[in-house]
Amino acid sequence: MDLGHAGARAVVTGGGANIGRGIAHGFAREGARVLVVDVDAAQAEQVRAELVDLGAADARALTLDLTTDGAGAAVVAAALEAWGGVDVLVNNAGWSEPGWFAQQTDRALWQKTIEVNLFAAIDCTQAALGPMREAGRGAIVFLSSDSAFGAVRQGIYGSTKAGLIALARTVAREHGRHGIRSNVIAPGLVLPPDDAAVGASSVWAREDLFTPEQIDSVVRTQALRRPTTPDDIANAVLWVSSETAARQVTGQVVAVGGGSSMP
Numbered sequence: 001m002d003l004g005h006a007g008a009r010a011v012v013t014g015g016g017a018n019i020g021r022g023i024a025h026g027f028a029r030e031g032a033r034v035l036v037v038d039v040d041a042a043q044a045e046q047v048r049a050e051l052v053d054l055g056a057a058d059a060r061a062l063t064l065d066l067t068t069d070g071a072g073a074a075v076v077a078a079a080l081e082a083w084g085g086v087d088v089l090v091n092n093a094g095w096s097e098p099g100w101f102a103q104q105t106d107r108a109l110w111q112k113t114i115e116v117n118l119f120a121a122i123d124c125t126q127a128a129l130g131p132m133r134e135a136g137r138g139a140i141v142f143l144s145s146d147s148a149f150g151a152v153r154q155g156i157y158g159s160t161k162a163g164l165i166a167l168a169r170t171v172a173r174e175h176g177r178h179g180i181r182s183n184v185i186a187p188g189l190v191l192p193p194d195d196a197a198v199g200a201s202s203v204w205a206r207e208d209l210f211t212p213e214q215i216d217s218v219v220r221t222q223a224l225r226r227p228t229t230p231d232d233i234a235n236a237v238l239w240v241s242s243e244t245a246a247r248q249v250t251g252q253v254v255a256v257g258g259g260s261s262m263p
């Protein structure tokens with residue numbers, strides 16, 4: 001099925017690593033124009049070059065800390081300047097520090113988690129809505145998580161990921177009449193497929209993020225006892241953002257984790 005993404009103007013935040021990189025790759029393979037936004041300049045540029053090789057109609061990189069004032073406007077301005085609009089916004093940038101809720105008492109940690117996961121998505125989405133409303137169409141995808149439904153050692157992080165679901169559904173209800181669809185993909189555990197997928201600011205740069213035992217136990221509790229890959233997430237994002245394949249789908253949460261959660 002032709003998803004209709006050829007030439008589409010897609011923005012992927014946090015596109016420099018792991019899942020965001022996989023999503024950017026997916027759009028490139030569909031012949032879209034892709035803007036990779038990341039705080040890590042080297043990773044953003046590396047992925048941009050990969051997108052060209054994969055067949056993107058155009059590929060650009062924007063180095064930006066999405067937690068700074070005016071970041072969302074700068075992201076959308078870059079797409080408008082390059083291509084005159086945004087067809088797909090993927091709010092993928094994220095950050096997490098796993099830990100027991102009662103022990104995660106550091107307010108700076110709460111602040112960073114909320115800034116990166118929730119405020120950056122609010123900011124980029126608000127900035128994209130104007131041009132999308134003007135165009136009478138657009139797709140916004142939020143990367144949530146299994147943790148949104150409650151998970152040990154993910155209390156602060158999971159709260160932000162649950163917030164994204166409310167945000168996505170509000171956007172869906174308020175802006176559907178303007179042809180804008182807003183959906184959520186909730187990945188299960190997705191390990192980076194190779195070294196090229198991890199830069200210094202990726203959470204996976206930390207070798208102790210999860211122990212092999214923790215990873216093994218996550219996979220064993222999934223209905224499909226096999227790992228989830230960035231391509232699995234990308235395929236779901238490509239589908240849900242397609243005006244052809246998901247024309248009547250909005251406000252939905254699709255969990256892609258081998259049945260780790262079933263929202």
Ligand SMILES: NC(=O)c1ccc[n+]([C@@H]2O[C@H](COP(=O)([O-])OP(=O)(O)OC[C@H]3O[C@@H](n4cnc5c(N)ncnc54)[C@H](O)[C@@H]3O)[C@@H](O)[C@H]2O)c1
Pocket residue numbers: 013014015016017018019020037038039040043064065066067092093094095096116143144145146186187188189190191198199201202203204
């Ligand atoms: N990997 C998983 O197991 C998993 C599971 C569920 C949900 N998720 C969510 O999927 C998304 C991607 O996860 P990932 O594993 O690829 O993470 P990652 O840490 O490997 O990549 C995130 C990217 O976002 C960028 N980023 C972080 N803060 C930024 C900022 N302030 N401004 C701009 N860019 C910034 C990083 O530089 C990095 O390139 C995140 O939202 C994450 O919470 C991941």
